[in-house]
Amino acid sequence: MQVYLPIAEMSINLLVLLALGGGVGFISGLFGIGGGFLMTPILIFLGVPPAVAVGTQANQLVGASLSGVLGHWQRGGVDARMGGVMLGGGVVGSALGVWIFGLLQRLGQIDAAISILYVIVLGSVGGLMLIESVKAYRAARNPTLPLRRLHQHLWMHGLPWKMKFPKSRLYISVFVPITIGFLSGIIVAIMGVGGGFFMIPAMVYIVGMPPSVVAGTSLFQIIFVTAITATLQAVTNQTVDVFLALLLLIGGIVGTQVGLRFGLKLRGEQSRMLMSLLILAVAVKLFFDLILTPADMFALEVLR
DSSP: OEEEETTTTEEEEHHHHHHHHHHHHHHHHHHTSOOHHHHHHHHHHTTOOHHHHHHHHHHHHHHHHHHHHHHHHHTTOOOHHHHHHHHHHHHHHHHHHHHHHHHHHHTTOHHHHHHHHHHHHHHHHHHHHHHHHHHHHHHHHOTTSOOOOSSOOOGGGGOSSEEEEGGGTEEEETHHHHHHHHHHHHHHHHHOSOSHHHHHHHIIIIIOOOHHHHHHHHHHHHHHHHHHHHHHIIIIIOOOOHHHHHHHHHHHHHHHHHHHHHHTTSOHHHHHHHHHHHHHHHHHHHHHHHHSOOSOSOOOOOOO
16 A cells, blocks of 8 residues: 655555554664664665655654653653753754754755765664673673673763762763763754664763663653754754654554563663664665665756
């Protein structure tokens, strides 16, 4: 059953969109991420213009993340104070990211910029996560190996303006989570992702948050940043296809709840290893799309 997407200006199978929303929603609930790092590339693979895929995905992430947060909140897995501090930086970062997105769009370089940024960010984060998770997995299977802390005491932990975060059992400078939120906001706006694939490693390895509250807190912050980003993208760049977002959201809400139940059964190092492999797979696919010769050597674009 084909449906027409007015902003993307193309037709696509309804069942494919619902299945896509459900699959990415499952991953969102499983790992505590927004799932945008996977949704946006798949939409591009299906033929949706990259600018529309990025703008629309931010809309879909709001509902999927809200569904996941409710589950984590019920079991006490959300540090609302930490999420609120990160949100402060995320709001500023998303506004800056939307401005950069519009500038690249006017220069006609947005499609290439999105693909290159995906390869660099996903490849770096996925590679580092895979190395760490393999070490953690080996340590868990071999108790004779010396234990290593997930995060080290860095210079940033000596910064002023410290605040207590009882839920995470931390006493750190607010500059650290604000900076992470700021960078995440820029990533959300330009790449059309929730930023969880960036925030979760940072929250574990830099901030030092316990794994039990990382996923829920990440989704908590993602809700508000993606809502703001989607609004700014719609008003500023007119790249949000509401009908497409609605179809993805219907499948995403159901898939998130299923993924959440499976995620509770995974150990921390297992979850991080699976997540890193998924991130690297997307990065490799986008990398080969960039370097391989396309089937059509020329393409026409209608400037609005």
